[in-house]
Amino acid sequence: MENRPLEYDYTVAKWFMLTTVVLGIVGMLVGVILAWEMAFPAVNTFAGSGLAEYTNFSRLRPLHTDAVIFGFTLSGIWATWYYIGQRVLKVSMAESKFLMFMGKLHFGLYLLVVVAVVVSLLLGISTGKEYAEFEWPIDIAVVVVWVIWGMSIFGLIGIRREKSLYISIWYYIATFLGIAMLYLFNNMEIPTYFASGGIGAWYHSVSMYSGTNDALVQWWYGHNAVAFGFTVPIVAMIYYFLPKESGQAVYSYKLSLLAFWGLMFVYLWAGGHHLIYSTVPDWMQTMGSVFSVVLILPSWGSAINMLLTMKGEWQQVAASPLIKFMVLASTFYMFSTLEGPIQAIKSVNALAHFTDWIVGHVHDGVLGWVAFMIMAALFHMAPRVFKREIYSKSLMNTQFWIQTLGVVLYFTSMWIAGITQGMMWRAHDEFGNLAYSFIDTVAVLHPYFTIRAVGGTLYLVGMFLFAFNMYKTMTSARRVEESELQNASPMGA
Amino acid sequence: MDIGTIQAYAYFIFTAFLVVVLYAYIYHLYSSQRKGKRDYEKYSNIALHDEITDQPVEEISKNDEIK
Numbered sequence: 152m153e154n155r156p157l158e159y160d161y162t163v164a165k166w167f168m169l170t171t172v173v174l175g176i177v178g179m180l181v182g183v184i185l186a187w188e189m190a191f192p193a194v195n196t197f198a199g200s201g202l203a204e205y206t207n208f209s210r211l212r213p214l215h216t217d218a219v220i221f222g223f224t225l226s227g228i229w230a231t232w233y234y235i236g237q238r239v240l241k242v243s244m245a246e247s248k249f250l251m252f253m254g255k256l257h258f259g260l261y262l263l264v265v266v267a268v269v270v271s272l273l274l275g276i277s278t279g280k281e282y283a284e285f286e287w288p289i290d291i292a293v294v295v296v297w298v299i300w301g302m303s304i305f306g307l308i309g310i311r312r313e314k315s316l317y318i319s320i321w322y323y324i325a326t327f328l329g330i331a332m333l334y335l336f337n338n339m340e341i342p343t344y345f346a347s348g349g350i351g352a353w354y355h356s357v358s359m360y361s362g363t364n365d366a367l368v369q370w371w372y373g374h375n376a377v378a379f380g381f382t383v384p385i386v387a388m389i390y391y392f393l394p395k396e397s398g399q400a401v402y403s404y405k406l407s408l409l410a411f412w413g414l415m416f417v418y419l420w421a422g423g424h425h426l427i428y429s430t431v432p433d434w435m436q437t438m439g440s441v442f443s444v445v446l447i448l449p450s451w452g453s454a455i456n457m458l459l460t461m462k463g464e465w466q467q468v469a470a471s472p473l474i475k476f477m478v479l480a481s482t483f484y485m486f487s488t489l490e491g492p493i494q495a496i497k498s499v500n501a502l503a504h505f506t507d508w509i510v511g512h513v514h515d516g517v518l519g520w521v522a523f524m525i526m527a528a529l530f531h532m533a534p535r536v537f538k539r540e541i542y543s544k545s546l547m548n549t550q551f552w553i554q555t556l557g558v559v560l561y562f563t564s565m566w567i568a569g570i571t572q573g574m575m576w577r578a579h580d581e582f583g584n585l586a587y588s589f590i591d592t593v594a595v596l597h598p599y600f601t602i603r604a605v606g607g608t609l610y611l612v613g614m615f616l617f618a619f620n621m622y623k624t625m626t627s628a629r630r631v632e633e634s635e636l637q638n639a640s641p642m643g644a
Numbered sequence: 645m646d647i648g649t650i651q652a653y654a655y656f657i658f659t660a661f662l663v664v665v666l667y668a669y670i671y672h673l674y675s676s677q678r679k680g681k682r683d684y685e686k687y688s689n690i691a692l693h694d695e696i697t698d699q700p701v702e703e704i705s706k707n708d709e710i711k
Contacts, residue, residue, distance in 0.1 A: 157696055238694040314702040317690040391691050400688035405673040408684065412669065416662075434651070 159237045160245040161536040163254035167230035168529055168536070170258075172618050174222030174265070175522070176611075181215040183611045186604035190597065205273055213284045214272045219517065220282060220380055222265060227525035228326065228384040229257070229300065234532050235319055235391045236304070240311035250306045257299045264292050271354075278356060280369055282376055283337050287356045290338045297334070301327050318407045322387030325415060329379030337372035363430045367423075374422035381521050383414070385484075386453050388528045393457055393477045396531050397467055398638035402459035406452055413449030417442055424495035427504065436497070443495035450488035457481040472547040473640055476527035479555065483519030487512060502577070507596070507603075508569025515562040518554070518610055526617055531640055533624045540631050540641035542623035546616055547642070554613035560606030568599035 188194040188208045196203045204210065233254060237243055244251050267289050271277075277284040285293065304327055308316065316324075340356035360368050394401050401407055423431065423439020458481055461467065467474045490512050494503045503509060530547065534540055541547065575595065578586035628643055635641045676682045690701050 159696055238696075239690050241694065241696060241698070241700050243696060312704055313690055313700040314704040315687055315690065317687065319691070394688065394691050395694075398692070400685070400692060404684045404686075404688050405677065408673065409670060413666070 157243055158245065159234075159243050160251065161234060161532075162251075163244070163258055164230050164233035164532065165536055166258045167226045167233060168532065168621075170262070170265070171223055171226035171230050171525060171529060172621055174218055174226055175525075176614050176618060178215055178218030178223050179607070179611045179614050181211050181218060183604065183607045185211055185215055186600070186607045190600035190604045204275070210273065210275060213277060213281075214269065216282060217268060217272065217284065220376065221268070224380055224384075224517075224521055224525065226261075227388075227528065228323075228380075229261075230532070231384075231388050231391075231525075231528050232300075232304070232323055234536070235387070236307050236323070239313065239317035239320060239391065240307055241313045242307060242311050244307070247306065247310060250303060250310075253299055253302050253306065257296060257303060260292065260296050260299065264289060264296060267292065276354065278338075278340065278358065280337070280358065282373055283334075283369070285338075286354045287338075287340055287342050288354055290334075290340070293334065297327070297331055301331070317391070318401070318404070318411065319387040319391045321411055322383050322390065325411075326379050326384040326387070329375060329383065333372045333375050333379065337368055366426055366429065367431055367435070370425035371419075371422040374425060375419060377516075378414075378418040378421075381517060382418070382450075382484075385480075385521050385524045386414075388524050389457055389477060389481060390453075392524075392528050392531050393460055393474075393481075396471070396473055396477070396527075396639060397461060397464055399460050399462075399464055402456050402462060406456045410449045410452030410456065413452060414446075417446050417449060421446055421495070424500065427495075427497055427500045440495050440497055440500075444492045447488060447492050451485055454481050454485040454488070467639075471639060471642075472544060472551050473527055473530050473541075473642075475548075475551055476523050476530070479551075480520050480523035480527065483515060483523065483558070487516035487520060490515070502573040503569060504573075506569035506572040506576075507565045507599070508573070511562040511565025511569060514565070515558060518558045518561065523554070529621065533621060534631060534640050535636050537625050537628075538630060539624055539628040540635075540643050542620050542628040542643055544642035544644060546620045550613045550616040550620070553616070554610050557606045557609030557611075557613065560602055560609065564599040564602035564606065568596045568603070571595060571599075 184194065184197070184206075185208055188211075195207045198206045233244070244254060268285060271286060271289065272284060276286055278286060304323060308320070339359040341359060342353070342356045343351045344353040344355065358365055390401065390407060393399075420442040421439055423435045424443045425439070427436045427440065429436075458478070461474075461478065468478050493499055494509065494512060530541055572592050575587045575592045576585075580586060629641075631641050673684060677684055686701055693699070693701070
């Protein structure tokens, strides 16, 4: 025991890998149920009318979004942090009892918060703010979890051997600081029970903002939650895992730095595009639009940098399903960061706003970019943390194609549905009377809603294949030597 | 000068300033590399050689002594 050579300690990373898989399945399963409910309303009562309160669309919807954002994605971010963080700083968590304890505490408290969130959302306890539905006691717990993660980041940086912080570390720091600021300001709320001297439930609160100000803060938060939850930490992952798995150095490290600062500066101003043609000042709407379009540059800076990292090594895309996942993720990143700015242009937004095209955009980003990258990260990590090869390469390939088909069905159906919807809402006769009632659009959209549900179901099937492959990798795949783990991950047939 | 005109001037100056900052940063990155002040590209190796037994790209103690 005394003379054992120093090794990276992946205990906490493993735990978060587990929650990534489990909460990914939960979040996407709920999403698939919602998609079928949208297509066939009778599904709202699939568990019987007695339980309709818990199974209807409005009760389950926040559970879907929050499970995917704060369950699956956040677990993925932390699993990769506790893996990448040690490696690029060249310091083991085993070297600090304090950091090890904080890592375990981080995971334990996070689990408690997850339970509180699931229970409270199912009971219908909500602040009513999108992606910020948690009531104040949970918000306080979230802040504690976040601070502990911050201590882990800066604690590990404090004892590092590598002087320079690798680009991924910058992105993780930005995630930490960005979400801290956004979460605190958007969730400023007053517990009504205590403020009123005992009226109402103890856990209820009202926001400190109202009306247009509330909308502004909410969408500053909402859009930047996409920035610092779905973009920045995922870029952190691809900057590490793609070079590592392919054995290629980042195409241009300088471009990675430039794209980082560009993204940091531009993203924060783009949230106004959610409020175009609303009551917020016109100049803010214009600013939101302009910054959204400028955002193409730093986003594509990173994405192109990743694709160019594969220069001369494209045969790896055909050979390795793991590289396939990452290259497709990077491609979807380029795709959705072009689509978003197009939707933010005022004249396009007039058509697109409130339609299913927006839902399609979110999902090609999250399913194609975020989830593909997180799964690729876990596939790369698994052989290194479990010291076993990936159980099945052919299962990975199958999963890849099933899920890719799922994403394509999802976003194409939502494009058609969204634009049809937008056109029908605007159509009018020569006297200005609306040509269609709302229910006319619902009837026309039904086939596309069904296709979307099929696409989502395929993606969920892929998630189960992923979970099975990870489980077998953990328990029964062939054991590997350290020498097999240098670059490309070892995979069984 | 009304508030709208001031806003327009401020907007233009601010935009021009940011463009200058952006290009200055790009110039800084490339000129530092060319003059040999700092080799940014070597930092890619931090990910490629990340075993705990690997030599750090820039060791923390050694570098601090130089400074």
